[in-house]
Amino acid sequence: MRCKLRCVLGLAVAAAAAAITVTACGGEASTTGTSANETPAGEIVIGATIPLTGALAAFGAQEKIADEMLVAEVNAAGGIMVDGEKKLVKLVILDSKSDPNLTTTQARTLALENGAVAFFGTIAPPLVIPLSSVSDQLKVPMTHHTPIQAWLGGRPEGWEYSWDVFFDELQMTTTQFEAADLAATNKKVVLFTDTEPDGVVMGGLWTENAPKFGYEIVAHETFPVGTTDFSSYIEEAKTAEAEVLIAQMVPPDAIALWKQMKAAGYQPKVAVCEKCSYNAGWAEALGPLAEGTLVADVWSPEYEYADWEKLLATKSQLGGQRSPGVSGVAISYTVGKVLLDAIAKAASTDPDKVNAALAATNGDYPTGHIEFTPEHYSAIPAVQTQWQGGGTVLVWPEVDGGGELIAPVEGLG
Amino acid sequence: MTQLINAIFLGGLYAAVSLGLTLVFGVMRLVNLAHGEILIGGGYLALFFSGHLGLDPLVSLVLVVPALMLIAYPVQRLLLNPLMAHGAEPPLVATFGLSIIAQTLFLLAYTSNDRSLSASYGLTGVNILGTDVRAVLVIAFVGAIVLVAATHLALTRLRFGMALRAAAEDPEAAVSLGIDVKHVYALTFAIGAAVTAFGSVLIGVAFSLTPTAGLTWLLRAFTVIVLGGMGSIVGTLAGGMMIAFAEQYGALAFGPQYRDLIVFSLLVIVLVIRPQGLLGKKLA
Numbered sequence: 001m002r003c004k005l006r007c008v009l010g011l012a013v014a015a016a017a018a019a020i021t022v023t024a025c026g027g028e029a030s031t032t033g034t035s036a037n038e039t040p041a042g043e044i045v046i047g048a049t050i051p052l053t054g055a056l057a058a059f060g061a062q063e064k065i066a067d068e069m070l071v072a073e074v075n076a077a078g079g080i081m082v083d084g085e086k087k088l089v090k091l092v093i094l095d096s097k098s099d100p101n102l103t104t105t106q107a108r109t110l111a112l113e114n115g116a117v118a119f120f121g122t123i124a125p126p127l128v129i130p131l132s133s134v135s136d137q138l139k140v141p142m143t144h145h146t147p148i149q150a151w152l153g154g155r156p157e158g159w160e161y162s163w164d165v166f167f168d169e170l171q172m173t174t175t176q177f178e179a180a181d182l183a184a185t186n187k188k189v190v191l192f193t194d195t196e197p198d199g200v201v202m203g204g205l206w207t208e209n210a211p212k213f214g215y216e217i218v219a220h221e222t223f224p225v226g227t228t229d230f231s232s233y234i235e236e237a238k239t240a241e242a243e244v245l246i247a248q249m250v251p252p253d254a255i256a257l258w259k260q261m262k263a264a265g266y267q268p269k270v271a272v273c274e275k276c277s278y279n280a281g282w283a284e285a286l287g288p289l290a291e292g293t294l295v296a297d298v299w300s301p302e303y304e305y306a307d308w309e310k311l312l313a314t315k316s317q318l319g320g321q322r323s324p325g326v327s328g329v330a331i332s333y334t335v336g337k338v339l340l341d342a343i344a345k346a347a348s349t350d351p352d353k354v355n356a357a358l359a360a361t362n363g364d365y366p367t368g369h370i371e372f373t374p375e376h377y378s379a380i381p382a383v384q385t386q387w388q389g390g391g392t393v394l395v396w397p398e399v400d401g402g403g404e405l406i407a408p409v410e411g412l413g
Numbered sequence: 414m415t416q417l418i419n420a421i422f423l424g425g426l427y428a429a430v431s432l433g434l435t436l437v438f439g440v441m442r443l444v445n446l447a448h449g450e451i452l453i454g455g456g457y458l459a460l461f462f463s464g465h466l467g468l469d470p471l472v473s474l475v476l477v478v479p480a481l482m483l484i485a486y487p488v489q490r491l492l493l494n495p496l497m498a499h500g501a502e503p504p505l506v507a508t509f510g511l512s513i514i515a516q517t518l519f520l521l522a523y524t525s526n527d528r529s530l531s532a533s534y535g536l537t538g539v540n541i542l543g544t545d546v547r548a549v550l551v552i553a554f555v556g557a558i559v560l561v562a563a564t565h566l567a568l569t570r571l572r573f574g575m576a577l578r579a580a581a582e583d584p585e586a587a588v589s590l591g592i593d594v595k596h597v598y599a600l601t602f603a604i605g606a607a608v609t610a611f612g613s614v615l616i617g618v619a620f621s622l623t624p625t626a627g628l629t630w631l632l633r634a635f636t637v638i639v640l641g642g643m644g645s646i647v648g649t650l651a652g653g654m655m656i657a658f659a660e661q662y663g664a665l666a667f668g669p670q671y672r673d674l675i676v677f678s679l680l681v682i683v684l685v686i687r688p689q690g691l692l693g694k695k696l697a
Contacts, residue, residue: 053625057520228620231545232661281527
């Protein structure tokens with residue numbers, strides 16, 4: 001009897017585990033606008049497959065905040081006039097688990113089963129590119145925020161129903177040198193780039209741009225994601241007397257690198273960590289060690305663009321300090337608003353009419369003025385922010401309300 | 414020389430994070446797919462205790478070890494023991510399910526952001542023969558040797574260790590000798606978790622903790638124990654060293670982008686030449 005009971009208990013727990021696994025693989029759904037089981041014909045369904053878990057979950061959290069806030073505002077204002085009547089927006093969010101394959105499956109589900117007439121996109125090229133493919137195949141207009149060149153490279157012949165608002169890597173990879181110019185350095189640079197596609201692309205662009213700004217790349221360390229030991233690279237950087245460090249890495253590897261630099265007594269005058277320090281987790285994980293790190297950003301409240309106060313207030317949901325995470329909310333909110341404005345302008349959910357309205361976008365939004373090129377993108381000039389006092393401060397370009405670059409890197413001292 | 418010294422100390426860390434997996438496999442032939450989550454969970458527990466009580470991460474082991482044992486013992490006793498009666502697959506699937514449950518709980522408790530344990534020995538170096546080695550790696554190396562030696566001695570010299578080995582080699586005969594095999598199994602799982610706690614703290618101090626990081630460490634731990642010899646305690650240390658040497662010298666010779674290719678090629682070669690691993694017993 002005891003054995004039977006234990007066996008049953010064991011199997012029940014195993015079944016529960018399996019059930020959770022299956023649920024997790026399928027992705028959790030959340031719905032904003034109406035109850036999950038209710039889809040009245042008079043609603044506009046917007047689908048979003050975003051990374052709420054997995055490696056890119058920090059970005060998904062920002063997107064969810066923005067998407068839900070935007071839809072709540074639109075519905076509170078009575079919805080969008082479509083086909084002669086005001087309709088509420090129903091947002092269906094699925095967790096892509098940071099998985100490109102699951103993203104594709106979920107996008108098809110959203111369009112074909114949930115009846116999504118448009119998609120709110122996400123940030124990372126590995127997720128956005130497959131999502132854009134589905135958008136084109138099924139003719140579902142979508143707006144997203146992903147590095148422009150990487151996204152354009154996903155379909156050299158051009159995208160049709162997919163529209164991007166973000167920084168252009170060609171411009172963004174000059175900002176590190178322009179910000180470094182604010183400090184007195186020997187202009188010797190060490191690059192740390194992983195072997196992921198964006199690491200390879202950015203590494204190439206920095207190598208190309210450095211001489212244009214009078215900098216010399218004295219060491220370029222490349223390594224696969226998951227590298228745990230950077231000691232020999234740090235020794236090389238020290239030997240080469242590199243006073244400027246530029247990195248493009250995933251956060252866990254960068255955290256290990258920063259700790260090892262501190263342990264090795266290597267304190268560059270300027271240290272940039274792209275991707276790695278682009279959310280509040282950087283300061284949470286490293287504490288004082290994070291101080292002084294530079295990171296590119298796409299939104300600056302200092303410019304006081306539309307809705308900046310409201311968007312800055314979302315920092316309370318993201319660790320309490322201004323960080324690139326808040327910018328993640330701002331840019332997600334912006335691209336979502338561009339899409340809903342296009343639906344309103346088209347006064348229809350017909351994909352071609354919405355697409356035409358998107359092409360005609362020409363207005364001011366929280367990240368600045370947006371007008372799409374024929375290649376379907378609108379570039380936002382990247383800025384450089386620095387981690388200071390547990391949050392980020394705009395240091396380049398130098399504008400009113402911005403901060404001053406602190407050098408050498410305080411956290412590594 | 415730098416590579417050699419780095420490999421030795423890094424090898425100690427790899428051994429420390431793999432020892433619990435070796436112990437559980439060696440005694441129960443159980444492939445614990447939740448080992449990575451035990452590692453990360455131990456790290457989060459250390460983060461909790463150091464954050465709330467102001468304890469140094471290594472000192473927090475005083476609380477982390479019993480906490481992990483209290484969780485691990487009933488998991489084996491109530492869940493995995495009954496499933497083991499049905500063959501090797503059900504407990505394997507169950508540990509996979511447990512790993513997903515644990516990841517979800519970590520995510521709810523600590524979000525997906527990276528966390529790390531703050532300690533001075535994570536940010537300082539020790540000069541050894543002209544090479545700066547992080548203090549945490551020196552602690553890992555010394556700790557791994559102590560743990561491996563202590564576990565080996567406990568298994569070979571203590572009465573409980575003998576019961577454990579008896580249960581490992583012939584569970585039915587062990588029962589007939591009056592050994593409570595189910596209790597021995599549950600205690601082994603709990604001790605495995607306790608040993609893993611040291612690796613948890615090292616990972617948190619030297620690197621970082623994320624809810625899904627367990628998989629990366631599980632893969633590394635598997636490679637270590639397969640190379641060293643499945644179930645061989647001393648082999649775990651050897652396996653850890655082999656991986657670290659392969660990583661350091663492979664990166665030096667061929668470039669760091671080939672690191673995984675080199676490590677897993679080495680794994681395949683060792684398996685072909687010596688399927689039982691470096692110090693493992695010959696498979697039946």
